[in-house]
Amino acid sequence: MTETEIRPTGASAPAFPKDRTCPFQPPESYAQLRGDAPLTQVRLFDGRMAWMVTGHAEGRALLADPRLSSEWGNPIFPVVVQRTEGRGGLSFPLIGVDDPEHARQRRMLIPSFGVKRMAALRPMIQRDVDGLLDAMLEKGPTADLVSAFALPVPSMAICSLLDVPYGDHDFFEERSRDFVGAATSAEADAAFAQLHQYLHGLVERKRDEPGDGLLDELIAVQLAEGKLDYDELVLMTLVLLVAGHETTVNAIALGALTLLQHPEQLDALRRDPALISQTVEELLRFTSVSDYMVRLAKEDIEVGGETVKAGDAVIVSITLMNRDGKAYEDPDTFDIGRSARHHVGFGHGIHQCLGQNLARAELEIALGTLFARIPDLRLAVPLDEVPIKAGHDAQGPIELPVTW
Amino acid sequence: MKITIDRDRCVGAGQCVRAADEVFDQDDLDGCVVLLVSRPSERLSAEVRDAERFCPSGAIEIHDA
Numbered sequence: 001m002t003e004t005e006i007r008p009t010g011a012s013a014p015a016f017p018k019d020r021t022c023p024f025q026p027p028e029s030y031a032q033l034r035g036d037a038p039l040t041q042v043r044l045f046d047g048r049m050a051w052m053v054t055g056h057a058e059g060r061a062l063l064a065d066p067r068l069s070s071e072w073g074n075p076i077f078p079v080v081v082q083r084t085e086g087r088g089g090l091s092f093p094l095i096g097v098d099d100p101e102h103a104r105q106r107r108m109l110i111p112s113f114g115v116k117r118m119a120a121l122r123p124m125i126q127r128d129v130d131g132l133l134d135a136m137l138e139k140g141p142t143a144d145l146v147s148a149f150a151l152p153v154p155s156m157a158i159c160s161l162l163d164v165p166y167g168d169h170d171f172f173e174e175r176s177r178d179f180v181g182a183a184t185s186a187e188a189d190a191a192f193a194q195l196h197q198y199l200h201g202l203v204e205r206k207r208d209e210p211g212d213g214l215l216d217e218l219i220a221v222q223l224a225e226g227k228l229d230y231d232e233l234v235l236m237t238l239v240l241l242v243a244g245h246e247t248t249v250n251a252i253a254l255g256a257l258t259l260l261q262h263p264e265q266l267d268a269l270r271r272d273p274a275l276i277s278q279t280v281e282e283l284l285r286f287t288s289v290s291d292y293m294v295r296l297a298k299e300d301i302e303v304g305g306e307t308v309k310a311g312d313a314v315i316v317s318i319t320l321m322n323r324d325g326k327a328y329e330d331p332d333t334f335d336i337g338r339s340a341r342h343h344v345g346f347g348h349g350i351h352q353c354l355g356q357n358l359a360r361a362e363l364e365i366a367l368g369t370l371f372a373r374i375p376d377l378r379l380a381v382p383l384d385e386v387p388i389k390a391g392h393d394a395q396g397p398i399e400l401p402v403t404w
Numbered sequence: 405m406k407i408t409i410d411r412d413r414c415v416g417a418g419q420c421v422r423a424a425d426e427v428f429d430q431d432d433l434d435g436c437v438v439l440l441v442s443r444p445s446e447r448l449s450a451e452v453r454d455a456e457r458f459c460p461s462g463a464i465e466i467h468d469a
Contacts, residue, residue, distance in 0.1 A: 064462060103415075110416025110435030341423075342458065352417050352460035 005311060006076055009041055009049030016042035016052060016315060017080065017292065017391035024258045024287045026319045027391060034320060038304035042315065045082050050313035051306070054320035056327035056344070058304040063316055063349035068295040070351060072096035077296050078313030081392045093236040099350060105236060108222050109354060112161070112214045118357040121157065125361055128156045129369045137373070142380055145400040150252035153366045157358060158244030162237065163213020164202065172198060176245045181393050199234045247289060248359050250389070250396025252366050255283040257386065257400060258334060259371065260379055265336050266371065276368040279336040280360060284345030286334045288319040289395050293347060318344050374404045406443050406467045407452060411436045419458035424451035437463055
């Protein structure tokens with residue numbers, strides 16, 4: 001890696017990322033990146049050149065290619081969001097490391113996120129969803145669907161799975177949101193430090209009084225056997241807690257919004273509730289909550305007629321891969337009747353979302369129950385007044401005022 | 405159609421079980437893929453091809469013969 005240099009790009013290359021205008025559509029200016037070429041060049045905020053991968057096949061191949069690194073701790077790892085500059089050196093478990101370290105960490109967790117284990121959580125998720133909708137209906141007929149529903153559903157589920165006290169949710173939801181979305185690095189770092197300290201204290205308490213969650217299993221087995229050290233355990237829990245909050249909340253809120261804006265599709269789902277599973281897959285394709293993945297090339301890679309050089313930044317555009325006309329007919333049409341199962345909404349390769357089957361269960365139950373219980377649910381403000389997240393964040397509404 | 409799996413590559417995403425649950429399972433203890441049938445009948449071939457295509461880590465290989 002010492003031979004590599006960071007390549008700057010010409011000022012003519014389009015800047016990345018851009019903010020969306022419509023919450024469920026790619027930024028309008030990305031149209032120029034959606035030509036025949038599966039890779040184009042973009043410019044990051046610091047002037048660095050990055051490859052923007054928009055081809056579905058090419059992106060899948062690259063995400064599965066071990067020559068692309070996720071090692072956030074590498075000093076030349078690309079920085080997309082200015083506030084995270086200088087955070088290099090902190091290697092986040094799972095998401096910010098390569099194999100073999102990644103495999104060692106992921107293997108400790110995968111039994112707890114298996115298909116059957118997630119299916120067994122469905123009755124609990126259904127109870128939580130029912131309770132939240134009861135409360136919303138009682139307070140209504142208006143609500144912010146994000147804070148009343150989309151946020152607590154995944155928060156309750158991940159807390160239960162880890163056995164983190166849901167009673168502390170205000171504290172860690174706020175810190176989690178600031179950690180990934182604060183305006184300045186000082187605020188983000190402060191939120192991170194507070195979350196870290198909270199989880200540190202929680203692990204300490206659990207050593208004396210074990211509970212029955214994944215965190216307790218990790219303490220009793222992996223920590224006790226020395227397969228995981230204390231700091232790594234705290235950081236891993238932090239990653240799981242933040243990932244459990246900051247993604248599914250957006251998918252539920254943006255999913256509800258997308259369905260409300262496509263009434264004929266929503267009607268089709270109402271007529272046949274068994275379509276919920278493929279509706280969720282199509283929503284994952286169409287909305288691309290995780291808009292992009294960042295990688296660093298460790299070696300030269302020939303792909304899509306270009307040479308990605310060692311040291312180059314690579315932005316894998318989940319949004320544009322999911323709208324690639326070579327992979328989907330009429331890619332910009334939201335159609336719950338299609339088979340969208342090869343979407344890359346959960347990524348691809350070894351880092352593909354660990355919690356994807358939990359997320360699917362949450363989305364299917366939350367959206368299916370929401371529209372069954374409140375058939376006349378509608379937006380309380382015009383679509384262009386719904387505040388949405390910035391282009392570098394997980395995509396979704398900040399608030400979603402609804403009425404019924 | 406003959407299937408082989410590489411458990412060392414498995415990342416436990418569960419895509420194979422979702423695509424073809426008569427052919428693939430996940431081990432309760434380690435969470436990794438378990439092959440239930442190595443030579444599935446023709447009836448299951450489309451599902452098995454989906455499982456191979458959706459597997460994020462290339463842990464499933466199909467040998468046509």
